[in-house]
Amino acid sequence: MSLEPQSAQLLTSEGLDQLLKALRRGGYRTVGPTVREGVIAYEDIDSVEHLPRGWTEEQSGGHYRLRRREDDALFGYAVGPHSWKAFLHPPRQRLWRARGDGDTVQIERESPDRQPLALIGVRACELQAVAIQDKVLLGGAYGDPHYRARRADTFIVAVNCTVAGGTCFCVSMDCGPNVATGFDLALTELAAAGLPAFVLQSGTPAGRKVLEEIPHRPATESEIAAARARVQQTAQHMGRQMPVESLPQLLLRNLEHPRWREVADRCLACGNCTMVCPTCFCTTVEDSSDLSGQETSRTQRWDSCFAVDFAYLHGGSVRQSARARYRQWMTHKLATWHLQFGSSGCVGCGRCITWCPVGIDITEEVNAIRASDPG
Ligand code: SF4
Ligand code: SF4
Known part of the structure; x- marks a missing residue:
């Protein structure tokens, strides 16, 4: 995402709360990160109070621990064990049921779930992962109708990473840490720069429409510069590198x-x-x-x-x-x-x-x- 001064906005954490409420009013199921059983998990959330405020994590090979941060950042960690595929391509999906009475058999196909999903806090690497699953599960003669129905109305609130995990290497894979495409709205958190707010970019007409319902103001040049600096710093602190050449x-x-x-x-x-x-x-x-x-x-x-x-x-x-x-x-x-x-x-x-x-x-x-x- 290029943070263009003419389009970047500033959203407070109260504004983010109102964004969640606006999405729910619009019929979306809002899913985002929360602390559950010692990890950052993706679950249904309906308020910023459900987000992992003030938490970060420590990651290395075979190791994950949550740790307290010194600030109140809401997205001050990388990624936990869950990914969005649990919602878009769930671990279990009934395909059909058949009922028989001895003489006849009735087969009932499972209808796709029609409630639109709003995914909150999607990272750059995760957007790329969704794009990869789109290619596999939407395309060709063997597309998955359940996946297609979920993806058709998915609203994505992306978050640029302002901290790198100990095992991250998205820079090597050219997948992060800043989001480029595939989001409706994208946030860069400024908590670590001392401001409980986000620089916000919209990526689609749907994103701009929801934005009309919530309070925001144009971001200042110094806020945009602070956001850019956090993401650049993240890129320089990847936990791992992958030598991708050939x-x-x-x-x-x-x-x-x-x-x-x-x-x-x-x-x-x-x-x-x-x-x-x-x-x-x-x-x-x-x-x-x-x-x-x-x-x-x-x-x-x-x-x-x-x-x-x-x-x-x-x-x-x-x-x-x-x-x-x-x-x-x-x-x-x-x-x-x-x-x-x-x-x-x-x-x-x-x-x-x-x-x-x-x-x-x-x-x-x-x-x-x-x-x-x-x-
Ligand atoms: S996580 Fe994968 S690589 Fe590690 S032990 Fe299990 S199967 Fe092997
Ligand atoms: S690092 Fe690569 S292979 Fe490992 S879980 Fe992430 S996307 Fe999959």
Whole structure:
């Protein structure tokens, strides 16, 4: 987002509260960050009082702790274990139900959820992750009608990052920390600069329309400069770097590299990295019947390429070892995703590093392979 002086506005935290209320009056379900069970989680919120005021977090490989900040920032952290895919492409989605009475069977397709979503506090890497999921789930002959219905009316309030997480590397992936496109409104928080307010940009007519309902004023040059400085500072403090140069070629010519075995010795094949990843989209379906046998339903649920059954073809799983599964995950994210969807499958959010129980770090794995690449 370029903070253009002629269009940047200033919004107070009371103004943000009114924005939430205006969105709810407009029929939106407002979802945003809040503190829950020791993490920043995304949940239904209806007031700024639900936001994680004065909290930040500490993140490293396999480690996450909330910490108090010295100010009252509402968005003074990076990202927690949740991502917006839990709302746009939920972990479980019933697809249809069938009821039988012995003679006839009635099949009822699940209708898409029509309540529009307003996502509050979406970071630059997360906007890119939503754009990636759009490409996968909206496009082609196999688009997901439930996802399409949710995305059709999604209102996005983005937030430029003013603090980098210990495992973030969005700068390497060219995905952050400042938002560029894909938002209705974008905020840059000034709390760390001593002002309980936000520099605000609108990105769409829908954003400008909601803005008419809430109090704001043009931002001053010094407020805009303070906002820019915070985001630039964030870019200089990334927790990690990913060496992206010729990365697909590097990985694809090293499919038999000994490092895959070394990482597999540590990998538990738990699938956490795929569950927390905002771009992973794979699903499976389960059928279940009630005890009377009169009703059955089919449910789509998230799946993971770390599950043995995920790669089950006729005669058994084609990826029996953790080595094969880790290699599949990482080479898909960073190499074959480019061939399939025209971009990387990684946005540098760092969640897979933080939430890996043994602290496996995707940037470290790439560096290890690069260090001994025969070329
Ligand atoms: S890399 Fe870590 S999070 Fe991913 S499956 Fe292996 S142990 Fe689990
Ligand atoms: S692979 Fe890891 S760092 Fe990249 S988008 Fe997924 S969770 Fe984030």
